[in-house]
Amino acid sequence: MEENAVKVLDYKGLACPMPVVRISRDIKTVDVGQVVEVNTTDPGSLADFPAWAKNAGQEIVGSKQENGIIRIFVKRVK
Amino acid sequence: MAEGKVDVEGELAAIKAQLAERPGAKNKLSMVVFSGELDRQLASMIIATGAAAMGMEVVLFYTFWGTAALRDPGKKAKGKNFISKMFGAMLPKGRDKLKLSKMNMAGAGTAMMKNLMKKKHVAGLGELLEVAGQLGVKIYICQMSMDLMGFKREEMIDYPGLEVVGVATFLDHAKESAIQLFI
Numbered sequence: 001m002e003e004n005a006v007k008v009l010d011y012k013g014l015a016c017p018m019p020v021v022r023i024s025r026d027i028k029t030v031d032v033g034q035v036v037e038v039n040t041t042d043p044g045s046l047a048d049f050p051a052w053a054k055n056a057g058q059e060i061v062g063s064k065q066e067n068g069i070i071r072i073f074v075k076r077v078k
Numbered sequence: 079m080a081e082g083k084v085d086v087e088g089e090l091a092a093i094k095a096q097l098a099e100r101p102g103a104k105n106k107l108s109m110v111v112f113s114g115e116l117d118r119q120l121a122s123m124i125i126a127t128g129a130a131a132m133g134m135e136v137v138l139f140y141t142f143w144g145t146a147a148l149r150d151p152g153k154k155a156k157g158k159n160f161i162s163k164m165f166g167a168m169l170p171k172g173r174d175k176l177k178l179s180k181m182n183m184a185g186a187g188t189a190m191m192k193n194l195m196k197k198k199h200v201a202g203l204g205e206l207l208e209v210a211g212q213l214g215v216k217i218y219i220c221q222m223s224m225d226l227m228g229f230k231r232e233e234m235i236d237y238p239g240l241e242v243v244g245v246a247t248f249l250d251h252a253k254e255s256a257i258q259l260f261i
Contacts, residue, residue, distance in 0.1 A: 015200045017128040021209055024131040055105075055132040 003062055003073040005037035006030055012041045012069065019045045020052045027058055027076050035061060038072045046070060106135040106255040108248065113261055114143030114170065115179035116188060116203070122261040123206035129257070130213035137255070139248040141220035145227060147173045147203070148219060148234045155230035162228020169227060172235070173203040211238045218243045 009026050011019045019040050030036055038049070046063065049072050053060050062073040097103065107129040111122045122138070130136045140148055146169040158166065170176050181187040195202060201209070210217075219234065219242045231242060252258045 013199045015198055017124045017131065017206075018201055018209075021127055021131040021213070024133070024213075052132050055134070057133070 002037065003035050005035045005073055008037045008039060010039050011045075012039055014040065015042055016044050016048070020048050023049065023052065023074060024056060027056075027074060030076050032076050032078060035073050035075045038074060040070050040072065041068065043070070045072065049074065101253050102256050104135065104254045104256060105133065106137070106251070107257040107259070108137045108252040108255040109139070109259040109261060110248070111138055111140045111144035111147075111261055112142050113179070114146050114176060116176040116191070117178050117180075118261050119144065119147050119173065119176060119203060120206070122259075123203060123210065124201075125259065125261075126215050127206055127209050127213060130210065130215050134257075135255075136210075136213075136215040137248070137251040138215060138217045139220060139243075139251075140217065141223045143169075145219060145223040145229060146170045147176055148217075148237075148240075149229065150233060150235040151175075153233045155233040158228050158230070165227045166229070173207070176203075207235075207237065217241075218248060220245070220248075 007030070009022070011022055014022065019038070019042050023038060027036065038045075046065075049063075050060050052058075053074065057078050059075040059077050060072060061075045064071050107126070109122055109126060111119065113119065113122075126136050126138055149170075149172045151172040151174070155166075176188075177185070178188045178191055192202070194200075217237055217240050219240065221242050221244050224230070224242055234240065
């Protein structure tokens with residue numbers, strides 16, 4: 001998988017605030033140091049995820065947009 | 079002029095303690111939910127759950143018109159006097175009966191909004207409240223509002239840790255919060 005993501009979280013169709021609410025919970029399902037890939041259709045998430053990460057002490061290691069889907073790679077730091 | 083050395087460590091510790099206790103120091107959001115309209119309540123719930131998802135401690139204080147949103151339509155309260163019964167009948171019975179603050183258009187606007195939200199998968203108040211409960215958002219209900227409107231504790235929704243309190247409790251939380259909001 002890209003960015004060594006251990007799994008893909010499908011958040012397509014979820015609208016604010018659910019993507020951020022879900023990642024705050026789902027990031028705990030992987031080990032510290034692992035990366036998950038989030039797939040979302042919510043445009044606000046591009047700005048929201050870094051804001052969330054800054055406050056939650058996690059890290060966004062990359063993001064890309066393709067075919068209307070935003071892929072965000074989140075690393076669990078703590 | 080005092081003799082002797084300055085206790086640097088002691089002074090530092092004292093300053094650190096002061097900093098930690100200063101107003102607005104906590105990574106916390108305190109919000110007054112005064113409005114009983116659907117759009118305003120949605121905004122407050124989205125902000126509350128968003129803040130909780132970001133790791134902030136969140137405290138909500140439902141008062142005045144906001145109180146009606148916490149009524150459980152499936153529950154009844156006994157022992158109400160005439161005025162309380164009237165108020166109870168006039169105010170919306172729970173979150174599903176709230177109206178938009180603008181463009182309600184005799185209910186048509188509110189219905190359209192709810193439809194739009196469903197289409198766009200925007201979470202409604204029920205879902206947001208459930209998420210809030212899971213994320214540990216604390217909800218207080220204003221005692222005075224309950225009294226004025228004749229609501230009883232037993233007719234309110236089930237929510238983890240729901241408490242009926244006065245303004246001082248809320249202000250104590252607000253004072254130490256980094257963010258204070260009034261919706």
